[in-house]
Amino acid sequence: MEMPQPDPAILARRDRILARLAAVLPADALISDPAETRAYECDALTAYRCLPMAVVLPRTTEEVAAVMRACHEEGVKVIPRGAGTSLAGGSLPTPDAVVIGVARMNGVIETDYANRFIHVQTGRTNLSVTGAVEAEGFFYAPDPSSQLACAIAGNIGMNSGGAHCLKYGVTTNNLLGVTLVTMTGEVLRIGGPFMDAGGLDLLGVICGSEGQLGVVTEAWLRILPKPEGARPVLMGFASNEVAGACVADIIKGGLLPVAIEFMDRPCIEATEAFAKAGYPDCEALLIVEVEGSPAEIDEQLARIKEIALRHDPVAYREAETEDQAKRIWLGRKSAFGAMGQMGDYICLDGTIPVSELAFVLRRIGELTESYGLRVANVFHAGDGNMHPLIIFNANQPGELEKAEALGADILKLCVEVGGCLTGEHGVGVEKRDLMSVQFSDADMEAQLRVKDVFDPGWLLNPAKVFPLYVTASRRAA
Amino acid sequence: MRPENEAELAEIVRGANAPLVLRGGGTRGIGVPAAGEVLETGGLSGVRLYEPGALTLVVGAGTPLAEVEGMLAAEGQRLPFDPPDMRGLLGREGESTIGGVVAVNASGPRRVQAGACRDSLIGVRFVDGTGTVVRNGGRVMKNVTGIDLVKLMAGSHGTLGVLTEVAFKVLPAPEAGATLCVGGLDDGQAVAAMAAALGSPFDVTGAAHWPGRGTFLRVEGFETSVRYRAGELRRVLGRFGPVEEVAGDVWQAVRDVAPFHGRTGDVWRLSVKPSEAPALVARAGTEAVLYDWGGGLVWLLVGAGVDLRARLGAFDGHATRMRGLGPVPAFQPEPAAVAAISAGLRAKFDPKGVFNRGLMGAA
Numbered sequence: 001m002e003m004p005q006p007d008p009a010i011l012a013r014r015d016r017i018l019a020r021l022a023a024v025l026p027a028d029a030l031i032s033d034p035a036e037t038r039a040y041e042c043d044a045l046t047a048y049r050c051l052p053m054a055v056v057l058p059r060t061t062e063e064v065a066a067v068m069r070a071c072h073e074e075g076v077k078v079i080p081r082g083a084g085t086s087l088a089g090g091s092l093p094t095p096d097a098v099v100i101g102v103a104r105m106n107g108v109i110e111t112d113y114a115n116r117f118i119h120v121q122t123g124r125t126n127l128s129v130t131g132a133v134e135a136e137g138f139f140y141a142p143d144p145s146s147q148l149a150c151a152i153a154g155n156i157g158m159n160s161g162g163a164h165c166l167k168y169g170v171t172t173n174n175l176l177g178v179t180l181v182t183m184t185g186e187v188l189r190i191g192g193p194f195m196d197a198g199g200l201d202l203l204g205v206i207c208g209s210e211g212q213l214g215v216v217t218e219a220w221l222r223i224l225p226k227p228e229g230a231r232p233v234l235m236g237f238a239s240n241e242v243a244g245a246c247v248a249d250i251i252k253g254g255l256l257p258v259a260i261e262f263m264d265r266p267c268i269e270a271t272e273a274f275a276k277a278g279y280p281d282c283e284a285l286l287i288v289e290v291e292g293s294p295a296e297i298d299e300q301l302a303r304i305k306e307i308a309l310r311h312d313p314v315a316y317r318e319a320e321t322e323d324q325a326k327r328i329w330l331g332r333k334s335a336f337g338a339m340g341q342m343g344d345y346i347c348l349d350g351t352i353p354v355s356e357l358a359f360v361l362r363r364i365g366e367l368t369e370s371y372g373l374r375v376a377n378v379f380h381a382g383d384g385n386m387h388p389l390i391i392f393n394a395n396q397p398g399e400l401e402k403a404e405a406l407g408a409d410i411l412k413l414c415v416e417v418g419g420c421l422t423g424e425h426g427v428g429v430e431k432r433d434l435m436s437v438q439f440s441d442a443d444m445e446a447q448l449r450v451k452d453v454f455d456p457g458w459l460l461n462p463a464k465v466f467p468l469y470v471t472a473s474r475r476a477a
Numbered sequence: 478m479r480p481e482n483e484a485e486l487a488e489i490v491r492g493a494n495a496p497l498v499l500r501g502g503g504t505r506g507i508g509v510p511a512a513g514e515v516l517e518t519g520g521l522s523g524v525r526l527y528e529p530g531a532l533t534l535v536v537g538a539g540t541p542l543a544e545v546e547g548m549l550a551a552e553g554q555r556l557p558f559d560p561p562d563m564r565g566l567l568g569r570e571g572e573s574t575i576g577g578v579v580a581v582n583a584s585g586p587r588r589v590q591a592g593a594c595r596d597s598l599i600g601v602r603f604v605d606g607t608g609t610v611v612r613n614g615g616r617v618m619k620n621v622t623g624i625d626l627v628k629l630m631a632g633s634h635g636t637l638g639v640l641t642e643v644a645f646k647v648l649p650a651p652e653a654g655a656t657l658c659v660g661g662l663d664d665g666q667a668v669a670a671m672a673a674a675l676g677s678p679f680d681v682t683g684a685a686h687w688p689g690r691g692t693f694l695r696v697e698g699f700e701t702s703v704r705y706r707a708g709e710l711r712r713v714l715g716r717f718g719p720v721e722e723v724a725g726d727v728w729q730a731v732r733d734v735a736p737f738h739g740r741t742g743d744v745w746r747l748s749v750k751p752s753e754a755p756a757l758v759a760r761a762g763t764e765a766v767l768y769d770w771g772g773g774l775v776w777l778l779v780g781a782g783v784d785l786r787a788r789l790g791a792f793d794g795h796a797t798r799m800r801g802l803g804p805v806p807a808f809q810p811e812p813a814a815v816a817a818i819s820a821g822l823r824a825k826f827d828p829k830g831v832f833n834r835g836l837m838g839a840a
Contacts, residue, residue, distance in 0.1 A: 113676060114676070165619055169592060190815065195748055200632070200637075201582070205624060208624070296699075296706075353616060355530060380619070423617070423621065443613065446611040447626065453818055453821035453825055465623065
C-alpha cells in the first residue's frame, strides 16, 4: 500500500508548528514525543503504521477549532481519530500530519426522553451512549461489534452499522445533527434535535465521509425505546444455498427479524473448537433473532419455524431460557476470537445482493482454494453484508500480500454481482485502490467535488478513500 | 423537452446554456417557480430490478409513483416512508413520479418509525450540470463505499442534477393495523401523549394530532401482535384522556394534509423538537394546524404573504413555505457558513447554473 511522500517543507517547520499548537492548547493536550505518539501510529488495521508529527487531544470544540485554524494556516494535514478501532485504516497517520483525537471529549450534553434524542460529545463510546439512556428504557440502535471501544466520532465518520441494521438502519439513519469543525476552524451546526435537517442534506454527506470533510465534535443521536424482549433461534442447513434460500423466504414472508446471522462450515468448526457453543455439525448455520413481547416473539418464531422447516434444516433450536439464548449467540460472538486462534486474519466487509449469497460463497471457496489459503464466512445475511475472514500467517514472507490479493478478488466479486466494497467498515486506505472497481472516474469525480467544497486545500485525511491517481492533482495543488 | 433515456438527457444538459425547470409529475414543486424551459423526466421510466426476497427495488426516476406502489403491493411490500400525495394541498394535477418523491424527500406519517425517503434510498443515477452521468450508492442496503451522494440528492429539489434512476430498500406491508384516538386534548397534552406512545416499546408507526378531531396513534404488524400492542398502548394513553379505536383512514388525511384542502392562505411546514411545537404554534397566529411525527412535523395555514419566521423567532428546526408566494424565501435561510457550503455544492454539481435556478435560495 502506497502513501504519498511526506511534505519536506512541513517536516522542516515541525518546531514552529508544534509551538503554534502549544499556544492554543493546554499542555497535556499536545503530544509530540515519539514514545507517546507511538500509541497513535495505527488503528485496528495494524498492518500499516506511521508516526504522526503530533497528536492533539482537545477537550472542547473551541480547542478543535483553534487547532484546525493553526493547521490550516500552516498548511498541515489533519487526521481525525475517534477511538482508533477502524479496520480500514481510516485514521492511519502520515509523518507530516497532526492527529486530532476526540477521545477526551466524551461527555453527555443533554438527554431528552420526551423528544427521544441524546446530545453527546463524539469521543463518547458507542456502548456508553446506550449506557446513558438504558435506565429510562431507551437504547442507541447502531451496534458495531467494536461498540465497547469505538467512538461516536468514528461511527459517524464510517457510517457504522452492526448486527441489527435490517430493522434499525445504520448510523446515518439514527443521526439527527452534528457540530462540525471545518478545516478553516469554522464551527457549523448541521441538523439538530429535530427530524430532517433543512436545505441540502449535508448531514447525509458528512456521515460516512471518513474524516474528509471536517471534525465532528458533537452529535444529536436518535434514541429508541427498548423492545420488551428478544429471542434467537438457531438453524443448521445442509448447504449454503439452502440457508440462503431460507433467508430470502423469511424476508418474503413479511417478517423483519432484528438480526439474521450466517456462518459457514469453516466458521462453525473454528468457533466450536474455540468456544464450544454446541453448534450442530452442518454446512451453514443461521441465527435469527426477533423482538417483542413473549407472545409476539412466539408468533414470529412460529412463522419462522414454518418457513425454515420447508428447507429441511438439519438442526432447529429455539432458546427457551436466557441461558440457551446466550449459548446460541456464544459461537457467533466469539467468531472473531476463534479466528485469532487460527492465525492472523483479514476481515473483509463487502455487501452483496442477498439473492447472490450462495453463488458468492461458492466462488469465494474456489478463489480461496486457488490461493491456498483458508476463509471463514460469518456475516449479516439479512442485509447481505459479508465478513469473509481470510486466515494467513503474517510471519511467513509473502502471505500478507497473498491474503490481500485474495481479499481484493473477493471484493471485486462482491461488486461484480451488484454489491459494494464495504458495507460498514469504510474504505480508508485498505480498499482505497479498489474504488475504481466500483466507480467510474466520473462517479469518483462527483464525490471529490464534495470534498473540494468542504476542504479546498485537501488537508483533511488526504490519501484515503480514493485511489492516489485520482486525487494526485488536488493534493499537489 | 422530454428525453426518452439517460443518454438523450445527458445530451440535452450538455448543450444547455439557459435555465431548465426539472419536472417529474409536477405535483410537488414548492417555492418560487424557477424560470426556464421545462425538462420532463417521464420518459425515464420503467422497473430495472425488483427482488422481493432481497427487499430491493430499482426503477427509472420518471416511473409513476402509483405504478411503483402497485407493483410492491402485489408482492405484499411497500415503500417504508409513506410518500404523501400533495396534489390536494398544492392544487396540482398530474401523476407523481418516484424521482419527484426523492427530489423533495417526501415522507408521510410512517417517517416517525421507518425513516424518511432518504433513509430508504440506497442508490441513485443522475445527470449533473455538465451532462455527466454519475452513479452513487447501489442496490444493497449496507453500503459505505465513498461519499454518500444518495442522501445529498434526496431533498435537493432538482438543484444538483437530474435523477434518472433510484434504488430503494422496501419493506413488507403489515397484515394488520390499529388506530387509537385520544379525544379532547389540547396541543400540549397531545404532544405529551404522543411522546409517551413513541417512548413505549409498542412500535408506534403513526402519531398525529388533528385539533378538533383527536390525537391519533397507530400500530401495525401481525394481527395478534397488533391486538396486543393496541391494548398496551391504551393503557399508556389512558392517563391523558378517553381512548377509542377508530378507522385507519385518518392516516391518509394526515399524510396528504387533507384538513387544509380547499382552504385559502399560505401553507407552512415546520420541522421542530416536538415538545416545542405547541408554543411555536401559539406564536404563529395560525388559522389551522396539523401535527404529525409526534409533533416533530407541524403543518400551518396562515394568511397569504405572512412572514411566519418573523412570528416564530429563533427555534431548533426549520420552516418551509409549501404553498403561497411571498417576499420571504420558501426555504429556511441557512447560517452564512452553511449557505456557503450549499452554494459551493450547487456551483460544483451545476456549474452552468441551469437546474431549477434559485429555487432553494441560492441563485
